[in-house]
Amino acid sequence: MRASVFIATSLDGFIAREDGALDWLPPGGGEEHGYTAFIASVDAVVMGRNTYETVLSFDTWPFAAALPVVVLTTRPLTQAPPRGALVEAMAGTPQEIVARLAQRGMKHIYVDGGITVQRFLAAGLIQRMTITRIPVLLGRGIPLFGPIGHDIRFTHLATRSYTGGMVTSEYLILGAPTD
Amino acid sequence: MRASVFIATSLDGFIAREDGALDWLPPGGGEEHGYTAFIASVDAVVMGRNTYETVLSFDTWPFAAALPVVVLTTRPLTQAPPRGALVEAMAGTPQEIVARLAQRGMKHIYVDGGITVQRFLAAGLIQRMTITRIPVLLGRGIPLFGPIGHDIRFTHLATRSYTGGMVTSEYLILGAPTD
Numbered sequence: 001m002r003a004s005v006f007i008a009t010s011l012d013g014f015i016a017r018e019d020g021a022l023d024w025l026p027p028g029g030g031e032e033h034g035y036t037a038f039i040a041s042v043d044a045v046v047m048g049r050n051t052y053e054t055v056l057s058f059d060t061w062p063f064a065a066a067l068p069v070v071v072l073t074t075r076p077l078t079q080a081p082p083r084g085a086l087v088e089a090m091a092g093t094p095q096e097i098v099a100r101l102a103q104r105g106m107k108h109i110y111v112d113g114g115i116t117v118q119r120f121l122a123a124g125l126i127q128r129m130t131i132t133r134i135p136v137l138l139g140r141g142i143p144l145f146g147p148i149g150h151d152i153r154f155t156h157l158a159t160r161s162y163t164g165g166m167v168t169s170e171y172l173i174l175g176a177p178t179d
Numbered sequence: 180m181r182a183s184v185f186i187a188t189s190l191d192g193f194i195a196r197e198d199g200a201l202d203w204l205p206p207g208g209g210e211e212h213g214y215t216a217f218i219a220s221v222d223a224v225v226m227g228r229n230t231y232e233t234v235l236s237f238d239t240w241p242f243a244a245a246l247p248v249v250v251l252t253t254r255p256l257t258q259a260p261p262r263g264a265l266v267e268a269m270a271g272t273p274q275e276i277v278a279r280l281a282q283r284g285m286k287h288i289y290v291d292g293g294i295t296v297q298r299f300l301a302a303g304l305i306q307r308m309t310i311t312r313i314p315v316l317l318g319r320g321i322p323l324f325g326p327i328g329h330d331i332r333f334t335h336l337a338t339r340s341y342t343g344g345m346v347t348s349e350y351l352i353l354g355a356p357t358d
Contacts, residue, residue, distance in 0.1 A: 011310070011324070011333060011350075012192065012323075012324035013191065013192045013324070024330060121316070131190070133348070135332065135333035135334065135335050135350060136330055136331065136332050136333065137300070137324060137327060137330065137331040137333070138327075138330055139324075139325075139326050139327030139328065139329070139330070139331075140326050140327075144191075145190070145191035145192070145316060145318075146318075147318050147319050148316060148317075148318030148319075149318065150318070151203060151315055151316065151317055151318070152315065152316040152318075153314065153315050154190060154314035154315065154316070154344070155314065155344060156314050156340060156344035156345075156346065158340075159338055159340040159346045161335060161337075161338040161348075165333070165334060165335035166335075167335065167338045167346075167348050169312070169340075169346050171190075171314060
């Protein structure tokens with residue numbers, strides 16, 4: 001089982017404003033910067049409850065109807081997913097979530113949202129991160145990264161920049177298990 | 180008068196560990212990534228007291244002897260600069276510092292250190308930022324950016340990556356005055 005992150009941040013490292021707003025992202029997510037190929041490669045999306053609620057507020061459900069979305073929460077989901085969306089609430093440690101999804105035959109999961117990314121990183125369960133820097137400072141917001149107990153070294157694979165000013169860097173995480 | 184920033188950060192946005200340590204930077208600053216041309220273009224370096232004390236702890240003074248270094252502090256400097264180094268303590272707002280250095284005929288200053296960069300950015304006095312991302316998460320440390328009262332949009336000029344995994348992006352700051 002592999003787990004990847006594919007996420008945009010402001011130059012000061014925020015993935016959303018404090019209230020979850022994404023108005024500072026380029027319209028429509030900006031130029032195609034690898035997301036289409038990435039999302040086609042994953043078997044499920046794993047996100048926290050806050051990210052799920054932000055996604056629900058979008059005009060349209062951003063995932064293919066057949067793509068399972070796992071929402072990490074200890075409480076039942078109160079907001080129903082859109083018709084046809086495959087959404088499941090799950091609780092547990094990152095290790096438990098990965099084990100459960102691997103048992104279902106999943107090989108590649110997309111980990112999304114600040115707290116969830118931080119928990120999976122701390123557990124050593126992320127193998128690849130694609131970070132797109134949007135050329136704006138927000139000053140405050142929900143950070144992508146948080147405190148960790150030790151340095152985590154990444155290996156840079158590739159960086160591409162786009163005419164809108166987005167810079168997308170792809171990293172492997174050294175030492176993270178790949179199976 | 181123009182002011183530029185040329186700085187390295189961890190992927191989680193820190194310019195030093197909490198105690199100021201820079202041990203996570205590549206040895207010798209890593210591959211040449213534009214610093215030589217940049218430092219030759221500046222008339223002075225402006226930094227806060229904390230950054231100055233970190234610089235003093237280096238084995239060698241990292242600036243040309245003839246390059247003035249302005250240390251922003253309201254207290255006298257207690258640690259003497261190395262023989263031959265041009266160091267001056269100065270107090271005032273970013274506007275006052277820029278005006279004073281412009282009066283001396285300076286045309287381009289290098290603003291360095293987290294708090295000082297944040298103060299000059301908030302004052303709209305930085306025109307160019309070159310940010311080099313080192314492929315490591317530190318988890319905690321001294322942040323490059325801090326709270327600001329409003330979004331600041333940047334224009335991406337160029338990004339280059341280096342075999343050691345460093346990614347250097349150069350930005351102009353929209354709306355910042357250039358004279």
